[in-house]
Amino acid sequence: MGVPKYERPTLVRHVSGMMNKFSRVQAMRPLTHIDGVAVPNLVARFGSPLFVFSERTLVARYRELSDAFSLRFPRVRIAWSYKTNYLDGICRALHREGAWAEVVSAMEYEKARRNGIAGERILFNGPYKPDSALERAFSDGARVHLDHFDEVMAAEGVARRLGVRPKVAIRLNMAVTGAPPWSRFGFNLENGQAIEAVRRIRAGDALDVAALHCHLGTFIQDVSAYREQAAKLAEFANVLAREFGTFVEYVDIGGGFASRNTLHAQYLPGEQVTPSFAQYAEAVADGMAALKAPSGREPALVLETGRALVDEAGSLVTTVHANKRLPDGRRSLVVDAGANLLFTSFWYKHDIVPAQEFSGTPEPTVVYGPLCMNIDVIRDNLLFPPMATGDLLVIRNVGAYNVTQWMQFITERPGVVMVSRTGDVAPLRRRETVETLLAQEEVPPWLS
Numbered sequence: 001m002g003v004p005k006y007e008r009p010t011l012v013r014h015v016s017g018m019m020n021k022f023s024r025v026q027a028m029r030p031l032t033h034i035d036g037v038a039v040p041n042l043v044a045r046f047g048s049p050l051f052v053f054s055e056r057t058l059v060a061r062y063r064e065l066s067d068a069f070s071l072r073f074p075r076v077r078i079a080w081s082y083k084t085n086y087l088d089g090i091c092r093a094l095h096r097e098g099a100w101a102e103v104v105s106a107m108e109y110e111k112a113r114r115n116g117i118a119g120e121r122i123l124f125n126g127p128y129k130p131d132s133a134l135e136r137a138f139s140d141g142a143r144v145h146l147d148h149f150d151e152v153m154a155a156e157g158v159a160r161r162l163g164v165r166p167k168v169a170i171r172l173n174m175a176v177t178g179a180p181p182w183s184r185f186g187f188n189l190e191n192g193q194a195i196e197a198v199r200r201i202r203a204g205d206a207l208d209v210a211a212l213h214c215h216l217g218t219f220i221q222d223v224s225a226y227r228e229q230a231a232k233l234a235e236f237a238n239v240l241a242r243e244f245g246t247f248v249e250y251v252d253i254g255g256g257f258a259s260r261n262t263l264h265a266q267y268l269p270g271e272q273v274t275p276s277f278a279q280y281a282e283a284v285a286d287g288m289a290a291l292k293a294p295s296g297r298e299p300a301l302v303l304e305t306g307r308a309l310v311d312e313a314g315s316l317v318t319t320v321h322a323n324k325r326l327p328d329g330r331r332s333l334v335v336d337a338g339a340n341l342l343f344t345s346f347w348y349k350h351d352i353v354p355a356q357e358f359s360g361t362p363e364p365t366v367v368y369g370p371l372c373m374n375i376d377v378i379r380d381n382l383l384f385p386p387m388a389t390g391d392l393l394v395i396r397n398v399g400a401y402n403v404t405q406w407m408q409f410i411t412e413r414p415g416v417v418m419v420s421r422t423g424d425v426a427p428l429r430r431r432e433t434v435e436t437l438l439a440q441e442e443v444p445p446w447l448s
Protein backbone atom coordinates (compact mmCIF):
# COMPACT_ATOMS: atom_id res chain seq x y z
CA MET A 1 0.00 0.00 0.00
CA GLY A 2 1.69 3.19 -1.12
CA VAL A 3 0.60 6.75 -0.43
CA PRO A 4 -2.74 7.39 -2.15
CA LYS A 5 -2.35 9.35 -5.34
CA TYR A 6 -3.33 13.02 -5.17
CA GLU A 7 -6.37 13.82 -7.21
CA ARG A 8 -7.00 17.45 -7.93
CA PRO A 9 -10.55 18.63 -7.27
CA THR A 10 -12.64 19.55 -10.28
CA LEU A 11 -15.67 21.72 -10.69
CA VAL A 12 -17.86 20.28 -13.41
CA ARG A 13 -20.41 22.65 -14.83
CA HIS A 14 -23.61 20.77 -15.55
CA VAL A 15 -25.10 21.60 -18.89
CA SER A 16 -28.78 20.92 -19.02
CA GLY A 17 -29.86 19.26 -22.21
CA MET A 18 -30.45 15.88 -23.72
CA MET A 19 -29.34 13.07 -21.51
CA ASN A 20 -28.32 9.70 -22.70
CA LYS A 21 -31.13 7.40 -21.55
CA PHE A 22 -28.51 5.19 -19.93
CA SER A 23 -27.45 8.25 -17.83
CA ARG A 24 -24.46 10.43 -18.50
CA VAL A 25 -21.52 8.50 -17.23
CA GLN A 26 -20.73 5.50 -19.37
CA ALA A 27 -18.52 2.83 -17.96
CA MET A 28 -15.05 3.16 -19.42
CA ARG A 29 -12.26 0.71 -18.96
CA PRO A 30 -8.65 1.18 -19.89
CA LEU A 31 -7.22 -0.73 -22.83
CA THR A 32 -3.76 -1.49 -21.55
CA HIS A 33 -2.91 -4.29 -24.01
CA ILE A 34 -3.69 -5.00 -27.65
CA ASP A 35 -3.86 -8.75 -28.17
CA GLY A 36 -1.64 -9.28 -25.17
CA VAL A 37 0.97 -6.67 -26.08
CA ALA A 38 1.34 -3.77 -23.64
CA VAL A 39 0.49 -0.48 -25.34
CA PRO A 40 3.39 1.44 -23.69
CA ASN A 41 5.81 -1.17 -25.05
CA LEU A 42 4.49 -0.63 -28.57
CA VAL A 43 5.02 3.10 -28.23
CA ALA A 44 8.47 2.66 -26.71
CA ARG A 45 9.45 0.54 -29.71
CA PHE A 46 7.69 2.26 -32.60
CA GLY A 47 6.94 5.78 -31.35
CA SER A 48 3.72 7.74 -30.97
CA PRO A 49 1.30 8.13 -32.59
CA LEU A 50 1.09 4.57 -33.87
CA PHE A 51 -1.47 2.58 -35.84
CA VAL A 52 -1.75 -0.94 -34.46
CA PHE A 53 -3.57 -3.69 -36.36
CA SER A 54 -4.76 -6.90 -34.76
CA GLU A 55 -4.36 -9.83 -37.12
CA ARG A 56 -6.57 -11.86 -34.81
CA THR A 57 -9.49 -9.45 -35.13
CA LEU A 58 -9.00 -9.06 -38.87
CA VAL A 59 -9.06 -12.79 -39.50
CA ALA A 60 -11.95 -13.32 -37.07
CA ARG A 61 -14.04 -10.72 -38.89
CA TYR A 62 -13.20 -12.28 -42.25
CA ARG A 63 -14.25 -15.72 -41.05
CA GLU A 64 -17.42 -14.36 -39.50
CA LEU A 65 -18.36 -12.73 -42.82
CA SER A 66 -17.44 -15.78 -44.84
CA ASP A 67 -19.37 -18.14 -42.53
CA ALA A 68 -22.47 -15.94 -42.44
CA PHE A 69 -22.74 -15.94 -46.23
CA SER A 70 -21.48 -19.46 -46.93
CA LEU A 71 -24.24 -20.75 -44.70
CA ARG A 72 -26.80 -19.25 -47.04
CA PHE A 73 -25.16 -19.36 -50.49
CA PRO A 74 -23.45 -22.32 -52.16
CA ARG A 75 -20.69 -20.22 -53.74
CA VAL A 76 -19.40 -17.07 -52.07
CA ARG A 77 -16.33 -15.01 -52.93
CA ILE A 78 -15.02 -12.12 -50.90
CA ALA A 79 -12.96 -9.66 -52.90
CA TRP A 80 -10.96 -7.43 -50.58
CA SER A 81 -11.65 -3.76 -51.29
CA TYR A 82 -8.12 -2.43 -51.64
CA LYS A 83 -9.04 1.21 -51.21
CA THR A 84 -10.24 0.50 -47.68
CA ASN A 85 -6.71 -0.42 -46.62
CA TYR A 86 -4.09 -1.44 -49.15
CA LEU A 87 -1.16 -1.97 -46.85
CA ASP A 88 0.37 -5.17 -48.17
CA GLY A 89 0.36 -6.83 -44.75
CA ILE A 90 -3.40 -6.28 -44.40
CA CYS A 91 -4.10 -7.47 -47.95
CA ARG A 92 -1.95 -10.56 -47.53
CA ALA A 93 -3.59 -11.52 -44.24
CA LEU A 94 -6.94 -11.47 -46.07
CA HIS A 95 -5.65 -13.13 -49.25
CA ARG A 96 -4.26 -15.94 -47.10
CA GLU A 97 -7.83 -16.50 -45.90
CA GLY A 98 -8.93 -16.81 -49.52
CA ALA A 99 -9.95 -13.25 -50.37
CA TRP A 100 -9.78 -12.07 -53.98
CA ALA A 101 -8.93 -8.45 -54.75
CA GLU A 102 -11.26 -5.61 -55.68
CA VAL A 103 -9.37 -2.65 -57.10
CA VAL A 104 -10.29 0.74 -58.51
CA SER A 105 -7.05 2.00 -60.06
CA ALA A 106 -4.00 0.84 -61.93
CA MET A 107 -2.00 1.39 -58.75
CA GLU A 108 -4.23 -0.87 -56.68
CA TYR A 109 -4.20 -3.40 -59.53
CA GLU A 110 -0.42 -3.42 -59.46
CA LYS A 111 -0.42 -3.90 -55.70
CA ALA A 112 -2.81 -6.83 -55.97
CA ARG A 113 -0.64 -8.52 -58.62
CA ARG A 114 2.48 -7.97 -56.50
CA ASN A 115 0.60 -9.53 -53.59
CA GLY A 116 0.43 -12.66 -55.71
CA ILE A 117 -3.20 -12.40 -56.85
CA ALA A 118 -3.77 -13.81 -60.32
CA GLY A 119 -5.67 -11.66 -62.82
CA GLU A 120 -8.72 -13.96 -62.76
CA ARG A 121 -9.08 -13.15 -59.06
CA ILE A 122 -9.06 -9.40 -59.50
CA LEU A 123 -12.27 -7.41 -59.92
CA PHE A 124 -11.59 -4.02 -61.48
CA ASN A 125 -14.11 -1.29 -60.57
CA GLY A 126 -14.15 2.47 -60.88
CA PRO A 127 -15.08 5.14 -63.41
CA TYR A 128 -11.53 5.72 -64.65
CA LYS A 129 -9.65 2.92 -66.34
CA PRO A 130 -7.24 4.20 -68.94
CA ASP A 131 -6.57 2.01 -71.98
CA SER A 132 -3.26 0.89 -70.51
CA ALA A 133 -5.08 -0.41 -67.41
CA LEU A 134 -7.71 -2.17 -69.53
CA GLU A 135 -4.97 -3.76 -71.63
CA ARG A 136 -3.25 -5.11 -68.57
CA ALA A 137 -6.49 -6.37 -67.04
CA PHE A 138 -7.68 -8.11 -70.22
CA SER A 139 -4.26 -9.66 -70.82
CA ASP A 140 -4.32 -11.09 -67.28
CA GLY A 141 -7.92 -12.30 -67.53
CA ALA A 142 -9.08 -9.92 -64.77
CA ARG A 143 -12.76 -9.06 -64.44
CA VAL A 144 -13.43 -5.53 -65.58
CA HIS A 145 -16.66 -4.01 -64.25
CA LEU A 146 -17.81 -1.50 -66.86
CA ASP A 147 -18.99 1.84 -65.56
CA HIS A 148 -20.24 3.91 -68.53
CA PHE A 149 -20.82 3.81 -72.30
CA ASP A 150 -17.49 5.48 -73.15
CA GLU A 151 -15.79 2.74 -71.19
CA VAL A 152 -17.70 0.11 -73.19
CA MET A 153 -16.23 1.60 -76.36
CA ALA A 154 -12.75 1.86 -74.88
CA ALA A 155 -12.90 -1.75 -73.66
CA GLU A 156 -14.07 -2.96 -77.08
CA GLY A 157 -11.20 -1.12 -78.73
CA VAL A 158 -8.65 -2.64 -76.38
CA ALA A 159 -10.13 -6.15 -76.72
CA ARG A 160 -10.02 -5.98 -80.52
CA ARG A 161 -6.46 -4.67 -80.48
CA LEU A 162 -5.38 -7.52 -78.20
CA GLY A 163 -7.40 -10.11 -80.15
CA VAL A 164 -9.21 -11.31 -77.01
CA ARG A 165 -12.88 -11.56 -76.09
CA PRO A 166 -13.06 -10.74 -72.38
CA LYS A 167 -15.88 -11.57 -70.02
CA VAL A 168 -16.97 -8.37 -68.33
CA ALA A 169 -19.44 -7.29 -65.67
CA ILE A 170 -21.62 -4.21 -65.81
CA ARG A 171 -22.02 -2.00 -62.80
CA LEU A 172 -25.59 -1.02 -62.00
CA ASN A 173 -26.95 1.77 -59.87
CA MET A 174 -30.46 1.64 -58.49
CA ALA A 175 -32.84 3.29 -56.07
CA VAL A 176 -33.28 1.39 -52.82
CA THR A 177 -34.76 2.64 -49.57
CA GLY A 178 -32.24 2.90 -46.74
CA ALA A 179 -29.26 3.87 -48.92
CA PRO A 180 -28.51 7.20 -50.59
CA PRO A 181 -28.46 6.93 -54.39
CA TRP A 182 -24.95 6.51 -55.80
CA SER A 183 -26.19 7.13 -59.31
CA ARG A 184 -22.93 8.53 -60.64
CA PHE A 185 -21.39 5.06 -60.88
CA GLY A 186 -22.54 2.46 -63.37
CA PHE A 187 -25.67 2.18 -65.49
CA ASN A 188 -29.03 3.06 -64.05
CA LEU A 189 -31.44 0.20 -63.65
CA GLU A 190 -34.74 2.03 -63.38
CA ASN A 191 -34.43 4.25 -66.46
CA GLY A 192 -33.47 1.38 -68.76
CA GLN A 193 -29.81 2.38 -69.15
CA ALA A 194 -28.64 -0.95 -67.71
CA ILE A 195 -30.50 -3.12 -70.23
CA GLU A 196 -29.43 -0.68 -72.94
CA ALA A 197 -25.80 -1.27 -71.91
CA VAL A 198 -26.24 -5.02 -72.24
CA ARG A 199 -27.79 -4.61 -75.71
CA ARG A 200 -24.98 -2.26 -76.72
CA ILE A 201 -22.27 -4.66 -75.52
CA ARG A 202 -23.93 -7.58 -77.31
CA ALA A 203 -24.18 -5.53 -80.51
CA GLY A 204 -20.49 -4.62 -80.25
CA ASP A 205 -19.63 -8.33 -80.38
CA ALA A 206 -16.28 -7.83 -78.68
CA LEU A 207 -17.10 -8.48 -75.01
CA ASP A 208 -19.33 -10.91 -73.12
CA VAL A 209 -21.50 -9.75 -70.25
CA ALA A 210 -20.86 -12.42 -67.68
CA ALA A 211 -21.63 -10.76 -64.35
CA LEU A 212 -23.53 -8.01 -62.55
CA HIS A 213 -22.17 -5.60 -60.01
CA CYS A 214 -23.74 -3.00 -57.74
CA HIS A 215 -22.19 -1.13 -54.83
CA LEU A 216 -24.90 0.74 -52.94
CA GLY A 217 -22.73 3.06 -50.86
CA THR A 218 -20.98 2.81 -47.54
CA PHE A 219 -21.92 2.41 -43.86
CA ILE A 220 -25.42 1.22 -44.72
CA GLN A 221 -27.06 0.28 -41.44
CA ASP A 222 -30.40 -0.73 -42.86
CA VAL A 223 -30.19 -4.36 -43.94
CA SER A 224 -33.41 -4.06 -45.93
CA ALA A 225 -31.46 -1.97 -48.49
CA TYR A 226 -29.58 -5.18 -49.32
CA ARG A 227 -32.80 -7.21 -49.52
CA GLU A 228 -34.07 -4.77 -52.12
CA GLN A 229 -30.75 -4.57 -53.96
CA ALA A 230 -30.43 -8.36 -54.16
CA ALA A 231 -34.01 -8.71 -55.39
CA LYS A 232 -33.42 -6.13 -58.13
CA LEU A 233 -30.15 -7.75 -59.19
CA ALA A 234 -31.83 -11.16 -59.24
CA GLU A 235 -34.68 -9.82 -61.33
CA PHE A 236 -32.23 -8.25 -63.78
CA ALA A 237 -30.33 -11.54 -64.03
CA ASN A 238 -33.67 -13.20 -64.80
CA VAL A 239 -34.25 -10.67 -67.61
CA LEU A 240 -30.83 -11.45 -69.13
CA ALA A 241 -31.56 -15.17 -69.01
CA ARG A 242 -35.02 -14.72 -70.53
CA GLU A 243 -34.12 -12.22 -73.24
CA PHE A 244 -30.63 -13.28 -74.25
CA GLY A 245 -30.11 -16.73 -72.75
CA THR A 246 -27.27 -15.24 -70.68
CA PHE A 247 -26.72 -16.83 -67.28
CA VAL A 248 -24.41 -14.56 -65.29
CA GLU A 249 -21.50 -16.23 -63.54
CA TYR A 250 -21.64 -14.01 -60.48
CA VAL A 251 -23.68 -11.30 -58.87
CA ASP A 252 -21.52 -8.84 -56.95
CA ILE A 253 -23.37 -6.87 -54.26
CA GLY A 254 -20.39 -4.58 -53.54
CA GLY A 255 -19.47 -3.44 -50.04
CA GLY A 256 -21.14 -1.02 -47.67
CA PHE A 257 -21.80 -2.96 -44.46
CA ALA A 258 -21.46 -0.74 -41.38
CA SER A 259 -18.63 -1.24 -38.92
CA ARG A 260 -19.20 -0.90 -35.17
CA ASN A 261 -18.36 2.77 -35.18
CA THR A 262 -20.90 5.44 -34.23
CA LEU A 263 -21.78 8.20 -36.68
CA HIS A 264 -21.91 11.78 -35.39
CA ALA A 265 -25.66 11.88 -35.99
CA GLN A 266 -26.27 8.51 -34.36
CA TYR A 267 -27.95 8.24 -30.95
CA LEU A 268 -27.07 4.73 -29.80
CA PRO A 269 -23.50 3.44 -29.99
CA GLY A 270 -22.53 1.42 -33.05
CA GLU A 271 -21.46 -1.45 -30.79
CA GLN A 272 -25.16 -1.88 -29.96
CA VAL A 273 -26.93 -1.15 -33.23
CA THR A 274 -24.68 -2.19 -36.12
CA PRO A 275 -26.26 -5.23 -37.81
CA SER A 276 -24.29 -8.47 -37.64
CA PHE A 277 -22.94 -10.10 -40.82
CA ALA A 278 -25.60 -12.78 -40.32
CA GLN A 279 -28.35 -10.14 -40.47
CA TYR A 280 -26.92 -8.71 -43.70
CA ALA A 281 -26.59 -12.21 -45.14
CA GLU A 282 -30.18 -13.07 -44.24
CA ALA A 283 -31.43 -9.96 -46.05
CA VAL A 284 -29.35 -10.72 -49.17
CA ALA A 285 -30.60 -14.31 -49.17
CA ASP A 286 -34.21 -13.10 -48.92
CA GLY A 287 -33.72 -10.82 -51.92
CA MET A 288 -31.82 -13.38 -53.99
CA ALA A 289 -34.68 -15.82 -53.61
CA ALA A 290 -36.17 -14.00 -56.63
CA LEU A 291 -33.43 -15.49 -58.83
CA LYS A 292 -34.56 -18.10 -61.36
CA ALA A 293 -31.60 -20.04 -62.65
CA PRO A 294 -31.53 -23.64 -63.80
CA SER A 295 -29.66 -26.02 -61.56
CA GLY A 296 -25.93 -25.75 -62.18
CA ARG A 297 -26.25 -22.24 -63.62
CA GLU A 298 -26.73 -20.37 -60.33
CA PRO A 299 -24.38 -17.41 -60.10
CA ALA A 300 -21.80 -17.12 -57.34
CA LEU A 301 -22.32 -14.34 -54.83
CA VAL A 302 -19.50 -11.81 -54.59
CA LEU A 303 -18.93 -9.42 -51.68
CA GLU A 304 -16.58 -6.46 -51.70
CA THR A 305 -16.83 -5.72 -47.99
CA GLY A 306 -14.21 -3.21 -46.86
CA ARG A 307 -14.95 -1.12 -43.80
CA ALA A 308 -16.76 -3.78 -41.78
CA LEU A 309 -13.88 -6.23 -42.18
CA VAL A 310 -10.98 -4.05 -41.14
CA ASP A 311 -12.28 -1.19 -38.99
CA GLU A 312 -12.33 -3.11 -35.71
CA ALA A 313 -8.86 -4.50 -36.35
CA GLY A 314 -7.19 -1.06 -36.31
CA SER A 315 -6.37 1.17 -33.33
CA LEU A 316 -4.51 4.44 -33.19
CA VAL A 317 -2.36 4.95 -30.11
CA THR A 318 -1.76 8.58 -29.26
CA THR A 319 -0.06 10.49 -26.43
CA VAL A 320 -1.53 13.30 -24.37
CA HIS A 321 0.61 16.33 -25.01
CA ALA A 322 -1.28 18.92 -22.97
CA ASN A 323 -4.35 19.70 -20.89
CA LYS A 324 -5.99 23.00 -21.60
CA ARG A 325 -9.05 24.82 -20.24
CA LEU A 326 -11.16 26.50 -22.93
CA PRO A 327 -12.75 29.91 -22.33
CA ASP A 328 -16.21 28.30 -22.05
CA GLY A 329 -14.96 26.16 -19.17
CA ARG A 330 -14.60 22.92 -21.06
CA ARG A 331 -11.55 20.82 -20.64
CA SER A 332 -9.54 19.95 -23.71
CA LEU A 333 -6.68 17.62 -24.46
CA VAL A 334 -4.05 18.14 -27.12
CA VAL A 335 -2.87 14.76 -28.42
CA ASP A 336 -0.23 13.89 -30.99
CA ALA A 337 -2.58 12.28 -33.58
CA GLY A 338 -4.68 14.63 -35.68
CA ALA A 339 -7.37 14.69 -38.33
CA ASN A 340 -4.62 14.34 -40.95
CA LEU A 341 -4.35 10.71 -39.79
CA LEU A 342 -7.95 10.19 -38.88
CA PHE A 343 -10.08 11.19 -41.80
CA THR A 344 -12.93 9.23 -40.21
CA SER A 345 -13.14 11.67 -37.28
CA PHE A 346 -15.29 13.82 -39.58
CA TRP A 347 -17.92 11.04 -39.63
CA TYR A 348 -17.55 9.11 -36.39
CA LYS A 349 -17.72 9.72 -32.68
CA HIS A 350 -14.55 7.72 -32.27
CA ASP A 351 -14.28 5.47 -29.27
CA ILE A 352 -11.31 6.73 -27.23
CA VAL A 353 -10.08 4.96 -24.11
CA PRO A 354 -7.11 5.49 -21.79
CA ALA A 355 -4.30 2.98 -22.15
CA GLN A 356 -3.54 2.99 -18.42
CA GLU A 357 -5.54 2.71 -15.21
CA PHE A 358 -7.18 5.99 -14.34
CA SER A 359 -9.23 7.64 -11.65
CA GLY A 360 -10.94 10.97 -11.08
CA THR A 361 -14.22 12.50 -12.15
CA PRO A 362 -14.98 12.34 -15.87
CA GLU A 363 -15.62 15.69 -17.47
CA PRO A 364 -16.88 16.77 -20.89
CA THR A 365 -13.68 16.98 -22.90
CA VAL A 366 -12.67 18.09 -26.37
CA VAL A 367 -9.86 16.09 -27.94
CA TYR A 368 -7.72 18.13 -30.32
CA GLY A 369 -4.97 16.88 -32.57
CA PRO A 370 -1.55 18.55 -32.90
CA LEU A 371 -2.18 20.50 -36.09
CA CYS A 372 -2.31 24.28 -36.15
CA MET A 373 -5.68 24.07 -37.91
CA ASN A 374 -9.13 24.71 -36.48
CA ILE A 375 -10.57 21.57 -38.08
CA ASP A 376 -8.23 19.32 -36.15
CA VAL A 377 -10.78 17.88 -33.72
CA ILE A 378 -10.78 14.18 -32.91
CA ARG A 379 -13.79 14.31 -30.54
CA ASP A 380 -15.75 17.44 -29.80
CA ASN A 381 -17.51 16.19 -26.69
CA LEU A 382 -16.36 13.17 -24.79
CA LEU A 383 -16.95 12.37 -21.15
CA PHE A 384 -13.39 11.59 -20.13
CA PRO A 385 -11.42 11.13 -16.90
CA PRO A 386 -8.47 13.36 -16.03
CA MET A 387 -5.34 12.62 -18.03
CA ALA A 388 -1.77 13.68 -17.43
CA THR A 389 0.77 14.76 -19.99
CA GLY A 390 2.40 11.66 -21.42
CA ASP A 391 -0.60 9.39 -20.80
CA LEU A 392 -1.52 7.17 -23.71
CA LEU A 393 -4.93 6.88 -25.34
CA VAL A 394 -6.23 4.27 -27.76
CA ILE A 395 -8.62 5.38 -30.49
CA ARG A 396 -10.48 2.22 -31.44
CA ASN A 397 -11.99 0.95 -34.70
CA VAL A 398 -9.92 3.05 -37.09
CA GLY A 399 -8.70 0.34 -39.48
CA ALA A 400 -10.79 1.37 -42.49
CA TYR A 401 -9.85 4.16 -44.89
CA ASN A 402 -7.54 6.06 -42.53
CA VAL A 403 -4.25 4.58 -43.67
CA THR A 404 -5.29 5.13 -47.28
CA GLN A 405 -6.89 8.57 -46.96
CA TRP A 406 -4.44 10.04 -44.43
CA MET A 407 -2.54 13.11 -45.44
CA GLN A 408 1.06 13.99 -45.15
CA PHE A 409 0.13 17.42 -43.85
CA ILE A 410 2.17 19.60 -41.49
CA THR A 411 3.94 16.58 -40.10
CA GLU A 412 5.16 13.13 -41.08
CA ARG A 413 2.87 10.11 -41.01
CA PRO A 414 3.40 7.64 -38.17
CA GLY A 415 4.33 3.98 -38.23
CA VAL A 416 1.83 1.15 -38.64
CA VAL A 417 2.37 -2.23 -36.98
CA MET A 418 0.56 -5.55 -36.80
CA VAL A 419 0.22 -7.80 -33.78
CA SER A 420 0.17 -11.38 -35.04
CA ARG A 421 -2.16 -14.05 -33.78
CA THR A 422 0.70 -15.35 -31.63
CA GLY A 423 1.54 -11.95 -30.15
CA ASP A 424 4.51 -11.07 -32.36
CA VAL A 425 4.73 -7.47 -33.49
CA ALA A 426 6.06 -6.35 -36.88
CA PRO A 427 5.89 -3.13 -38.88
CA LEU A 428 3.45 -2.81 -41.79
CA ARG A 429 4.67 0.65 -42.74
CA ARG A 430 7.65 2.54 -41.44
CA ARG A 431 7.25 5.87 -39.72
CA GLU A 432 7.95 8.70 -42.17
CA THR A 433 10.82 11.08 -41.62
CA VAL A 434 11.75 14.40 -43.19
CA GLU A 435 13.89 12.34 -45.59
CA THR A 436 10.76 10.50 -46.81
CA LEU A 437 9.31 13.85 -47.74
CA LEU A 438 12.45 15.29 -49.26
CA ALA A 439 13.06 12.19 -51.36
CA GLN A 440 10.10 13.22 -53.53
CA GLU A 441 11.03 16.90 -53.80
CA GLU A 442 13.24 18.71 -56.30
CA VAL A 443 14.65 22.21 -56.13
CA PRO A 444 14.82 23.85 -59.58
CA PRO A 445 18.47 24.35 -60.64
CA TRP A 446 18.12 28.12 -60.60
CA LEU A 447 17.15 28.01 -56.91
CA SER A 448 19.58 25.47 -55.64
Ligand SMILES: Cc1ncc(COP(=O)(O)O)c(C=O)c1O
Pocket (backbone or CB within 6 Å): 081, 084, 102, 125, 126, 215, 217, 218, 219, 254, 255, 256, 257, 304, 305, 306, 307, 308, 400
Ligand atom coordinates in the same frame (compact mmCIF):
# COMPACT_ATOMS: atom_id res chain seq x y z
C1 LIG B 1 -16.93 -0.46 -55.76
C2 LIG B 1 -16.69 -0.55 -54.29
N1 LIG B 1 -16.68 -1.75 -53.71
C3 LIG B 1 -16.46 -1.89 -52.38
C4 LIG B 1 -16.23 -0.79 -51.57
C5 LIG B 1 -16.02 -0.99 -50.10
O1 LIG B 1 -17.05 -0.41 -49.39
P1 LIG B 1 -17.17 -0.53 -47.81
O2 LIG B 1 -15.86 -0.14 -47.24
O3 LIG B 1 -18.26 0.43 -47.44
O4 LIG B 1 -17.53 -1.94 -47.49
C6 LIG B 1 -16.25 0.49 -52.16
C7 LIG B 1 -16.06 1.68 -51.33
O5 LIG B 1 -16.48 2.78 -51.61
C8 LIG B 1 -16.48 0.61 -53.55
O6 LIG B 1 -16.50 1.81 -54.15
